[in-house]
Amino acid sequence: KAGVTQTPRYLIKTRGQQVTLSCSPISGHRSVSWYQQTPGQGLQFLFEYFSETQRNKGNFPGRFSGRQFSNSRSEMNVSTLELGDSALYLCASSLGQSQFFGPGTRLTVL
Amino acid sequence: SQKIEQNSEALNIQEGKTATLTCNYTNYSPAYLQWYRQDPGRGPVFLLLIRENEKEKRKERLKVTFDTTLKQSLFHITASQPADSATYLCALRYNYGQNFVFGPGTRLSVLP
Numbered sequence: 001k002a003g004v005t006q007t008p009r010y011l012i013k014t015r016g017q018q019v020t021l022s023c024s025p026i027s028g029h030r031s032v033s034w035y036q037q038t039p040g041q042g043l044q045f046l047f048e049y050f051s052e053t054q055r056n057k058g059n060f061p062g063r064f065s066g067r068q069f070s071n072s073r074s075e076m077n078v079s080t081l082e083l084g085d086s087a088l089y090l091c092a093s094s095l096g097q098s099q100f101f102g103p104g105t106r107l108t109v110l
Numbered sequence: 111s112q113k114i115e116q117n118s119e120a121l122n123i124q125e126g127k128t129a130t131l132t133c134n135y136t137n138y139s140p141a142y143l144q145w146y147r148q149d150p151g152r153g154p155v156f157l158l159l160i161r162e163n164e165k166e167k168r169k170e171r172l173k174v175t176f177d178t179t180l181k182q183s184l185f186h187i188t189a190s191q192p193a194d195s196a197t198y199l200c201a202l203r204y205n206y207g208q209n210f211v212f213g214p215g216t217r218l219s220v221l222p
Binding site: 048 | 142144146151152153154155156159199201203206207208209210211212213214215
């Protein structure tokens with residue numbers, strides 16, 4: 001089975017712009033979670049989608065949003081980018097209690 | 111709010127020795143506790159899951175213990191190898207359907 005894929009792998013944006021990241025889960029996995037990882041804050045939970053519905057949400061501002069499609073693929077969007085949004089954004093798909101992470105998208109905001 | 115601590119930020123050990131990493135939490139115990147390995151620039155890789163009613167789990171050279179009285183999980187790598195060098199993260203889930211909360215990680219270096 002193919003693993004979790006994320007696109008793009010690297011992204012450079014400027015402050016004020018918006019960005020959309022994509023995640024394709026492992027085939028058969030219906031749950032997709034998104035995390036932000038920074039050196040200072042570690043891995044922080046953004047949100048989780050299950051069968052196209054947001055099931056959980058972390059403590060991030062409304063500029064961070066996501067959605068899931070009927071084929072379980074998910075996207076997350078960050079609007080009005082700030083310098084502090086520079087991070088590795090990780091997507092994970094789940095089956096039961098096991099999470100499988102993608103390689104991440106490295107976002108740099110200049 | 112729940113706080114998760116992992117022993118030192120970095121741990122150096124000699125090849126062949128057993129590495130022991132700790133994960134401590136405050137307040138109430140999670141229903142599930144997991145350990146992940148993360149290499150630089152890559153996503154975490156799931157290693158082991160232990161449930162609150164389990165004391166120990168093993169997988170090859172890996173062993174995880176879970177002590178709800180001490181509010182602590184220990185992660186052991188026996189016969190450690192330089193290839194085991196990575197950051198190890200613990201993650202807690204309090205109830206099924208809730209999100210995982212990750213600890214800050216411990217960077218393990220196994221010296222040849």
